[in-house]
Amino acid sequence: MVAFFIFGVTTAVGHHLFYNSLRGDPVVETSSNWDLEAFFHGQEWKIRFGTAFAFLTQSLFAEAIDQAFQQTVWVAARNKAITVDGLDAMFSAGSSLWSFFKLEFLKKATLGALLGLIKWLIPLSALVTPATLTVRPSTSLSSSTMSVPAVNFSIIEPLYHFDESVRQTDYAVSNNGITPYLTRILSSVATSLQILPMKAAVPNSTYETTFHGPSLRCSRPEPIIHEAIYWMVKASYNASYNGNPEDLEEFYLHMPWVAFAPTATILQYTHLASKGDPRLGGVVPLTSNITQPHFLTFARTCIAADAYWNDDYLSRIGIAPAMCEGVSGFDEWNARNVTHEYVSTLKYADQLHPMYTYNITSSNYGRIWVWVDNSTTYDCVLTDTVYSARFFYSQSESMQRVDPEYKFAWTENDLHGSYFATANALSNFLTGAIRADHANNVVLQRTRVTESAIFGALNLKSEVGDSAPGLSSRAITPEIRALARGKTPGELIEELSRNLTLSLFSAEQVLSINATEAVVTVSSQGNVYAYASRNLIITYAVTSAVSLAAILVGLMSLIKNGVCHEIGFLTFLLTTRNPRLDSFTLGNSMGAVPQSEKVKKTKLRFGFIRGTHGDIVQPEWQSLKTPSVDVQEQTGPGRVGFGFENEVQPLIKGAAYL
Known part of the structure; x- marks a missing residue:
């Protein structure tokens, strides 16, 4: 036991x-x-x-x-x-x-x-x-140093065409040389509100990498730039109505969005209006008869242009249609060789000295000016940025994704020669105007900003017919406003530019497969x-x-x-050797079941059965009074076993039984 x-x-x-x-x-x-x-x-x-x-x-x-x-x-x-x-x-x-x-x-x-x-x-x-x-x-993890993909910003052709037949010819909807390939990437980034996934270099892997790339840095502009944006908004409203700007009162109340990449001419007049240029003999104000036609022409051509328009007005004032050049230079050499010498004069919104000088190429290298709602303006400048991103494997998509909680920091480094392509694509997407008419209807002119979360950050009128600036709640529903997540338009423009750069990892045509090394953690699935x-x-x-x-x-x-x-045959053989039981069970020796009720109801007890002649047990016997010596000697012949209730004496521990 x-x-x-x-x-x-x-x-x-x-x-x-x-x-x-x-x-x-x-x-x-x-x-x-x-x-x-x-x-x-x-x-x-x-x-x-x-x-x-x-x-x-x-x-x-x-x-x-x-x-x-x-x-x-x-x-x-x-x-x-x-x-x-x-x-x-x-x-x-x-x-x-x-x-x-x-x-x-x-x-x-x-x-x-x-x-x-x-x-x-x-x-x-x-x-x-x-x-x-x-x-x-279960998932097991193993880490090792491996080569991982990186965007090669020296590869320009898949993103930008240098062919003159592509750029500068479509005045109303200019692509500025941006290829459909890059346009589709930006459209997907803006409408999906997330960074596009890339083809997995190593399945089930996670790694972190740091690299330089472009992004827009939006800040509040100089007063003179703010004034230039103001006049461009006024010109855009005039172009939209085809009227005289001086006859339009509170025009800005109906222009909640205007964005454009200022041309070299716009930059020139804005700079000259700020300080003047001794070589020209004095200040040229933005309100002069020389400056205003250029603003109006640019607005008619590049911002508020209709799907079909004629140039009768421009011909009458003797101004040719503007070139919607975006944020890049016109020739391949300048696009590939941006240097610190002249980028530094265009890079910062807090610098008033020359945004344009005569000893450099006449181009805008990385600026987008934005008017939002009543009077908020942004000067968004293309800036070199250090990205620290974690790439993780999406099991459901079988693709590599960028963790949206990436880190970034603007640097003072020179711009890379091909950064302009992403800024140009953003310019194409943002450039244009949104006009709200008196019936609170929304009129879109060129811009595609309504396809992004930026549209949800614009102001709303308090009620229909309200004369305050902003759009009707019919245009910006709560669902659209939720997309902005409480961020300002400037913050959302910056985020869109960064997401576009990170989404270039999905563009295999500009991706170098083994460009850099990183510690890659590979997860293996198993049971x-x-x-x-x-x-x-x-x-x-x-x-x-x-x-x-x-x-x-x-x-x-x-x-x-x-x-x-124990409970076994031998035990029952030895404990049932009782002649009276033999007599009682006579005729039932087969042990077949069921047994008769007489047999089943008979009571038996296990104990000492005393006999007088060894084989005949007397039914009458007296209890042992002194069982400490020899039971058999004191009681006569007898044995231990099962017997009838009236013939069995209780066993006494320590007694000597046979």
Whole structure:
């Protein structure tokens, strides 16, 4: 009994150690279930071993409890007279559940019935413990230094055409040399409000890299630039209505958005109006008859142009249509060779000295001027930027994505020769005007800003018909306003420019595959063993505790019996050698069931049966008064066994029975 319990505890601990050794191990697929590889590594064999542990453990505990049960029922047989039917149920309870439906057994051998029931329930633990080992998907990580892709900003041709037939010929909807390839990328970035994914260089990888790239830096402009933007807005409104600017009152109330890349001419007159140029002999104000036609011409040609227009007005004032040049130089050399010498004069909004000088190429290298709502203006300047971005693998898309929480910092470095392409594409997207008529209808002129989150950052009128600047809530719904996330138009323009640069990683035509090195963390998907140790430990702890309690009861019964009993043929052979029982059961020696009610209802008890002639037991006998010496000598011939209730004397511990 004790040995079986110890062995059961040992196998339970072994089961735990076996499963614990498998925790986190990869699940290995084997070609066969019946070779050595499968035996040592196969998932099926791991389950078989666990089931074997569970079966062996519950069998050992059940056997220990069965031994305790056997000792306990013999105590009940000694203490009380029980019918043959009750004795049959009591001694067969370990092998037949039908015994628990016998009320006499439950009443006269309650402790034995409890132990028998526990023995039947112990195997249930085998339903829990094998299932504590499961298989779950897992991700393992490994890091190494690898070559990763980077944008090659020296590659210009896929983004920009130098062919004169592409640039400067379509006055109304000028592409400024930007290719459809780059236009599609910008459209996707602006409308999706996210950075485009790239083809995965290494599947399931994550890495961080730092690189230089372009972005727009928007700030509040100098007063003279603000004034120039103001006059361009006025000219745009005039071009839209084809009227005289001086006759239009509060025109700015109806122009919530105007954006453009100032041409070299606009930059020249703006600079001369700020300080003058001694070589020209004085200041040229923005309101002069020389300056205003250039503003109006540019507005008619590049900002507020209709799908079809004629140049009668421009011909009458003797001004040719403007070239909508964007933010780049006209010739390939200047586009490829931007240097600090003249970029520094155009780069910062807080510098008034020359935005335009006569000893450099007449071009705008990286400026976009923006008018928003009533009087807010931005001078957005193309700036070299350091990006620190994390690239992660999107399992659902099988693509590499840029973490939107990237870091960036503007630098004072010279602009790279091909940065202008992204600024030009942004200029094409933003340039144009939004006009609100008196009925609060929105009139779009060239600009595509309504396709981006920037549109949601524009002001709203308080109500329909309100004379305050802004757009109607019919134009900017709460859903559109939510896209702006509370950011200003300037912040959103900067974000759009950065997202465009980061989305160039999706443009394979400008991507260098092994351009730089980074520490790449590769995740591998697979199945590993998971072990719910808590469930196994609790199950075996409860089983062990119940078994230990049963064993303690069995040991107490063993001590009370004085000898060890079993339930088997030999035991019943020796304990039923009673001539009266032989006579009583005459005609039933086959032991067939069911037995007669007479036999089943007869009460028997286990004890000392005294006889006078060795083979004939007297029904009348006296109780032993001094059992300490020799029972047989004091009582005459007799034996220990089952007998009728009125012929059995209770056994006395310590007496010498035959």
